[in-house]
Amino acid sequence: MISLFDLSLQLNGFPIKKAKADLDAITRLSEKEFLQFLQKQKDDIVGFHLQNNPFYNELVGNKIVRKWEDLPVLNKQNLQKPLEHRLSKGYTLKNVYCNKTSGSSGTPFVFAKDKYTHAMTWASNSMRFGWFGIDFNYSYQARFYGIPMDFVGYQKERFKDYLGNRFRFPVFDLSDEVLERFLQKFKTKKFDYLNGYTSSIVLFAKFLEKKNSFLKDICPTLKACFVTSEMLFESDKKLLEKQFGIPIINEYGASELDLIAFENPKGEWQVNSETLFVEILDEHNQVLPYGKEGRIVITSLFNKANPFIRYDIGDIGILDEKSTLQKPILKKLVGRTNDVALLPSGKKSPGLTFYYVTKSIIEDDGNVKEFIIKQTQLDTFEIEYISEHELDIHQIQKIEEAISLYLEPNLNFSFIRKTVLERTNRGKLKQFKSYL
Structure with a gap:
């Protein structure tokens, strides 16, 4: 079977082979080497944007930045201006990956990633799903997501689903009749995993509970379920484990950045330290020690097209006391719920x-x-x-x-x-x- 997923990225100009090799090298660094890598990436990305990005220069202003903590904190409102005004020199709408944020925070904007950074995002996704035996090129995904309803957008997503080896269950209508149709698909298709919005997958599990049905019995090929975009409450996790009969993995990400934290096989919410640098700040933008609750502020270590340096994502969280720079652990995430x-x-x-x-x-x-x-x-x-x-x-x-x-x-x-x-x-x- 051809590796369609990697091939489609490669053909679209996203250097996935190089990204996977680079990411693999980062994960093999010793603690000392990792600290040098992190320092260099932080210096390089700030230096690059100060030299090549007028939008970022304006944000920093005339102040002399002696240390990392003196850099301004970027917020979503700063980013709500036309993308052309935020792109670095050498980047245009033609040679970057563009998308819109979900607006789930109520503060939407359009963003860009250079092609290498977008490839790194997929390499990082690929590695983390791989912890649970999932391979994007071969594993078959049951995808609980929305889908654009305009003709072009719809066809485009369906084609991406084909390349990504996934079958989409659109979540706009989750009435019992529709969930019954979803269930029938699990009887006929050999899915390897589920992935999608927490609230939709929880509704599906409640439907199964009502019918006293267990998903693993219906679809024995299933290995794992990954939930995203909204909080997973402990009671819901127990319900999912019971009705699905497979590991439930919690992920936390942002389309404009990357996967931010991903539950590892030990059950820890491991922060992505390979492509991101995560800080917890208080209301005065001071860095808080591990174990203290504050604003989650994130730096994208590779994105040259569009600066995300000390970017306040609008969530509140705590990094575990046992965190290190190389392996930060997210102890708690507050927020991200929708009715x-x-x-x-x-x-x-x-x-x-x-x-x-x-x-x-x-x-x-x-x-x-x-x-x-x-x-x-x-x-x-x-x-x-x-x-x-x-x-x-x-x-x-x-x-x-x-x-x-x-x-x-x-x-x-x-x-x-x-x-x-x-x-x-x-x-x-x-x-x-x-x-x-």
Whole structure:
């Protein structure tokens, strides 16, 4: 069988072979060598952006940066300006990998990675999944994700699924009839693993529990289940283990960066120290010692196209006391939960569905700064947003079309432009909230 996945990356100009070899070399460094590598990467990436990135220069300003802690902390609002204004010299929209963040934090933007960095992201994913016997080139994935509903976007994702050896279960409708159809697929296909949004996979497990069915009995080829994008609560993990009968692995990542932490076979949430540098800061941007709770701030050690240096991802966490620079362990992650929307037709849609709705309206101009969606009645929603200009009738129409496509028709939406949005007591935006 041909390694389709690696081949497709290679053909698209992402040097996956080199990235895998480089990553392998980093993992083999002794502690002393690793500290030298880390110091060099940090110096190199800052030096590169100070020389080649006007956006980053402006952020640093005129102050003399003597040590790492003097560098500014970058936040999502800083990044909400057209991508062309943030790219380093030598990089254009033509020679980088571009995407939009999920906006699950309520603060969306467009980002870029140079091709080598994107290959490193896949090498790092590949290595971590490999800890559990999963190989992207050969293992067959049951993918619980959304999918763009416009014709071109839909076909593109389906083709990527084919190359990535995965079968997609779209999560926009998780009513019992749909989950029953999902279950039938597990009877006929030899899946090796599940991967997808925590809330959707948990709903599937609750459905199995109701039927008193066990997934491993139905699909004996399954080896593991990887959940992402939202918090996995201990009670839900126990439910998944019971109904699926396979190891449940918790991952924490960000599309603009990489996998940030990934549960290793010992059950530790191991931080990716090969391509990222993770710090925990207090409200005054001071570095906190291991064991103390604070803001998670991350540096992408390789991305030359778009600076992510001391980037505040908007999450709160604690690094375990037993962490080292070479092997940091995430002890606790706070936040990243979304409610489930219940609709008049009986359909259940995870809050992350709204990511696909909003993705269709988030333009690269950075007009919409933040938004939250509230469900006040079965058929009624409020979208509160902060923007430079009010949404015009054309944009509102576009959102309403996206809503009837991803959720269902005849829902009522009101759009409320605000100057400030309510946050949790930890300062996080919850993108979707149900008041039912």
